[in-house]
Amino acid sequence: MFFMFINCTILTTLGSFVTLCGQRQLNNQLPWSPKHSVCDFCHHPLSWWQLIPILGFIIQRGRCHWCDARISAFFPISELTVILITVKTFSSSWSHNLIFTIVILTLLYLSTTDFISQVIYPVALIGLFPLLLVLPRQSFSIGKLMVELVIMGLFLFGLQHITKGAGNGRY
Structure with missing residues (x-):
């Protein structure tokens, strides 16, 4: 159970990063540039607590802390989906988990680019x-x-x- 929790935490964090990569690629940016994540509307840099997968969305009640603009529910829903899939596919085999991690993150990247720009x-x-x-x-x-x-x-x-x-x- 502990290892499943750790696996879900790591995969949700990786999933959040993969959606960031997909979003930034569509904006012709690199995953590490700009250095800090910003609000899509007011471009204010986000604080560390706003970047916690799922919880950041819940704490802010789905709105930007700075400008009150609505945050897309796509991101926390995709992060929650990663958790549910991880729980369902988790096994004691590290190779099995690695394969499903690669596949889950690939599907998340593809769904992000498709959702945002239909590409x-x-x-x-x-x-x-x-x-x-x-x-x-x-x-x-x-x-x-x-x-x-x-x-x-x-x-x-x-x-x-x-x-x-x-x-x-x-x-």
């Missing part, structure tokens, strides 16, 4: 490849797995090159 970066779908290691297979062959990975990788990179980001409705 899905096909190259980000690479984070779903570890699912091939845990999904049931009739026969496991390293050679066949490598061929599948290469074909999927070529497809995703081709899609990225052609569309400049799937989901944007542009060619």
Whole structure:
């Protein structure tokens, strides 16, 4: 139970960071620049307590502490979803947990970019490849797995090159 709590805490914090990365990438920013998170409306730097996943949203009652603008519920809902998925998929196997961590964070990144700008970066779908290691297979062959990975990788990179980001409705 303690390890599940620690795992949920770490994954929720990572999930919050992944949504930040997705949001900043859409704004043509780097994840570490600007140095501090700011309100999307008044651009006031956020205090440490406002950045606590889920609790920061609850403490502020869904509004910016500085300008009273409504904060999108997408972020705390996605963080809560990460907790629920972590509780459901948690196991004693570190490799199983690592695979599901990668997949959960990838899905969170994809849903963030899709929610904010209706853009899905096909190259980000690479984070779903570890699912091939845990999904049931009739026969496991390293050679066949490598061929599948290469074909999927070529497809995703081709899609990225052609569309400049799937989901944007542009060619």
